[in-house]
Amino acid sequence: MKLSKYTKFREEKFGGVLFETRSEKVFTLNPTAAALVSEIGTGADEQGIIERLKSRFDDHDGAIEREAIEFIAELKQKGLIED
Amino acid sequence: MSGEASAAVATGSGDLGAPLYVAWQLTNECNLACLHCIEESGPGKAFRDELGPPETFRIVDQLAAQGVPYLSLSGGEPMVHPFFFELVERVCTAGIELKIETNGHFLEPSTCERLQSLGVKAVQVSLDGASRETYNRMRVRGDFDRAVGGIRALAAAGVPIEINYSPTRFNAHEIGAAVDLAHELGAYSFYTGRTMYTGNAVKTWRAIAPKEEQYSSFFEVLHAKSAEYRGRMRVYFHELGLLEELRYRLRHPAALLIVLPNGLVKLINALPFVCGDLRRESLEEVWARFQRAWHDPRVAQFVEDLAADPRKTAALHRWVYLQ
Numbered sequence: 001m002k003l004s005k006y007t008k009f010r011e012e013k014f015g016g017v018l019f020e021t022r023s024e025k026v027f028t029l030n031p032t033a034a035a036l037v038s039e040i041g042t043g044a045d046e047q048g049i050i051e052r053l054k055s056r057f058d059d060h061d062g063a064i065e066r067e068a069i070e071f072i073a074e075l076k077q078k079g080l081i082e083d
Numbered sequence: 084m085s086g087e088a089s090a091a092v093a094t095g096s097g098d099l100g101a102p103l104y105v106a107w108q109l110t111n112e113c114n115l116a117c118l119h120c121i122e123e124s125g126p127g128k129a130f131r132d133e134l135g136p137p138e139t140f141r142i143v144d145q146l147a148a149q150g151v152p153y154l155s156l157s158g159g160e161p162m163v164h165p166f167f168f169e170l171v172e173r174v175c176t177a178g179i180e181l182k183i184e185t186n187g188h189f190l191e192p193s194t195c196e197r198l199q200s201l202g203v204k205a206v207q208v209s210l211d212g213a214s215r216e217t218y219n220r221m222r223v224r225g226d227f228d229r230a231v232g233g234i235r236a237l238a239a240a241g242v243p244i245e246i247n248y249s250p251t252r253f254n255a256h257e258i259g260a261a262v263d264l265a266h267e268l269g270a271y272s273f274y275t276g277r278t279m280y281t282g283n284a285v286k287t288w289r290a291i292a293p294k295e296e297q298y299s300s301f302f303e304v305l306h307a308k309s310a311e312y313r314g315r316m317r318v319y320f321h322e323l324g325l326l327e328e329l330r331y332r333l334r335h336p337a338a339l340l341i342v343l344p345n346g347l348v349k350l351i352n353a354l355p356f357v358c359g360d361l362r363r364e365s366l367e368e369v370w371a372r373f374q375r376a377w378h379d380p381r382v383a384q385f386v387e388d389l390a391a392d393p394r395k396t397a398a399l400h401r402w403v404y405l406q
Contacts, residue, residue: 019152024104
């Protein structure tokens with residue numbers, strides 16, 4: 001996975017921002033979402049990203065994995081990332 | 084885990100570490116002398132103190148270092164700037180998405196191929212009319228066929244195209260045909276809104292200002308065209324008046340810096356307030372000043388004074404420095 005051609009990501013103190021520069025839409029991200037997008041920016045695959053997030057954020061109840069899958073689907077649906 | 088579609092909220096609270104968008108008016112010089120120009124640009128109108136190459140490139144380097152994702156270059160006419168292509172190359176190499184806002188008169192096929200190879204995100208061409216009669220009347224010294232030829236050259240080179248349209252008394256009726264023409268020329272976006280009473284428009288207002296009934300029809304057509312082209316071309320238009328827009332911005336400042344040709348930084352184009360100077364200050368310092376400046380009581384006062392006297396926008400070029 002990777003960010004779409006016109007999507008830019010920047011880390012911020014509160015997490016991060018995604019900026020889709022064609023539509024000029026901005027998405028503010030919390031720290032977990034920013035960590036996920038940062039991993040996508042490295043070109044990592046979905047399962048690898050989820051595994052790293054689970055270990056980084058202590059996924060004791062499985063919530064991180066569920067939310068990561070949903071969030072990746074949302075990013076794809078909005079055209080912000082692509083395979 | 085969440086993403087929210089609003090930078091404005093984050094910006095208003097001062098959370099962002101740097102701007103997300105910088106709109107840089109590279110020069111005030113222009114080959115045209117448009118009746119409605121909000122910048123008072125024209126032939127021989129370059130500022131005496133416009134930034135030179137070292138200062139300009141230093142600013143680009145700072146934008147890149149601070150992670151500013153998006154920059155637009157406008158003017159005046161940015162393509163008459165003496166080191167325009169050097170700057171485009173510097174910006175694109177730095178990984179900043181770049182949009183160029185031009186009148187389209189310098190878009191030769193080889194130029195467009197060069198822009199494409201440098202990776203320019205989009206070129207926005209002003210096309211205020213669907214016929215040479217209206218366009219040439221509004222864009223003094225301009226030529227409709229040359230602008231359209233430039234847009235066709237962009238399309239041939241594979242450069243993404245945006246079209247900008249300023250309505251006046253004598254071209255507002257062509258808006259539907261203009262949207263159709265934009266699509267036929269290969270644009271992916273079309274932008275328009277109300278023409279502002281400032282710059283050259285102050286002198287020409289009686290001849291160019293659309294009547295309210297014209298605006299009603301204008302926006303009615305735009306609503307229909309927006310629906311007609313959904314999924315094929317975005318039709319953006321700002322129906323709100325300037326006062327409503329500024330009141331909104333007071334509550335939600337955009338993460339946008341307006342850089343003037345001499346390096347001064349304005350809060351927003353439609354206000355006279357200057358909050359920094361990139362010739363003398365770092366981007367970081369100017370960004371911090373920008374955040375504070377929106378809370379200066381003179382800014383809110385100016386906006387409210389506009390409610391009583393909308394013609395105060397005539398003075399937007401008499402800059403007010405906020406310390």
